[in-house]
Amino acid sequence: MKIEGVITEPVPLFDREGCKLDEEDDPERVTEKISTADIPNGGLKAWLQVAGSFVLFMNSWGISSSYGVFETYYTDINLSNRSQSDFAWVGSIQSFLLLIGGVITGPVFDKGHFKELLFAGTVFTTLGIMMLSLATEYWHVVLSQGVCAGIGGGCLFVPSVAILPSYFTTKRAFATGIAACGSSLGGLIFPIIFHKLQPRIGFGWSTRVLGFIVLGTQIFSIVFMRQRAKPSKTRALWDKTAFYDAPFMFYITSTFFTFAGVYVPFYYIQSFAMQKHIVSEDVAFYLIAIMNASSCFGRILPNFTADKLGPLNIVLPFAICTLICAFCWLAVNAAGGLIVFCISYGFFSGAFVSLPAPVMISITKNIDIIGTRIGMGFSITGIGLLIGTPIAGAILKTNASYNGAIYFGGATIATAVVFTILARHSIVGWHMFMWV
DSSP, X not given: OEETTEEOOOOOSBOTTSOBOOGGGOXXXXXXXXXXXXXOSSSHHHHHHHHHHHHHHHHHHHHHHTHHXXXXXXXXXXXXXXXXXXXXXXXHHHHHHHHHTHHHHHHHHHTTOHHHHHHHHHHHHHHHHHHHTTOOSHHHHIIXXXXXXXXXXXXXXHHHHHSGGGTOSTTHHHHHHHHHHHHHHHXXXXXXXXXXXXXXXXXXXXXXXXXXXHHHHHHHHHHHOOOOOOOSSOOOSSOGGGGGOHHHHHHHHHHHHHHHHTTHHHHHHHHHHHHTTSSOHHHHHHHHHHHHHHHHHHXXXXXXXXXXXXXXXHHHHHHHHHHHHHHHGGGOOSHHHHHHHHHHHHHHHHHHHHSHHHXXXXXXXXXXXXXXXXXXXXXXXXXXXXXXXXXXXXXXXXXXXXXXXXXHHHHHHHHHHHHHHHHHHHHHXXXXXXXX
């Protein structure tokens, strides 16, 4: 529910008998109104924050979502005689630290240390990539790409979404969707740059080029991004009230299962296409780029409608479509079907993974603890991301068939859909046409 001049919690306007609710009818669900009259909701300065967040997404999630091409490279050169499942842990650790870092970076952001997070994220991400260029052993890759770059991404990610609510009200989800496209662009250009440069200048310098791109683009965010307001009091690392907030806990459980399974195709689609001899090795490489490119449209269009219809109302149908696409992977056995799958899955999963932040914001009563809530939510989600793709890799290693990994990914997404339904029901019941 939205009222001009205030932000309100998305609660039912009517009870289940159709009677209008008054505040005294349900005192525990009283809407907390926060003045937003001074929020610009547009203008040059506000959209510069979106552009800066776009860069932060590109250099955090964009780097993480590019890992599939690195995993294939490590497996092909048989680095340290490790299995594909072992290398999956590197990407999972990177993504896990990117999300779990929110436990610390969320409250740090709430305390007003926005610039410090940008500087720390820039240093750690760039250092991790540069050190990766020197890696010759498995543990080198774990420490540089997994740990160091993961910590850097964690410093950049929460600020990239937490900064926007202070600049936008009615266009909040749309602005977040545009910013989230940075991860799609990064997931598109970073693998292509690496793939084209690696045969010509070697692994070391092709990786360093990526590091210089991150360093150069981060300058834009550091120069132009500004935190508008600081909370009136210091926030704790955890908001204890979140554990008693049924919609929030249902939705966080949903995102846990979402991220446990949604990235399985991004990690394994390239090796799947090559081992099944569906397309050539060169074409197989571009499958990840195709998914990331279509994911960009899946982040803009749904986020635009989310402002009008409610982010939770939009994420649910896209979650169901992602689930359908996940199981359709089982039927792929030709080049045409493979490309259609990549486009469809990339588009629908794009909305599925870009709307969690707007949903968390919309179901959080107090705008002052948005940073803490987002940090909490994504840290719990990060555990799912940590274990998901390695489990899929272990299944693949055990039975030497991709079907088991596909079933695992589909089952986790199906569980996520169930908890998304429960989250919506806990707010508005079974009412279909309500903003939430």
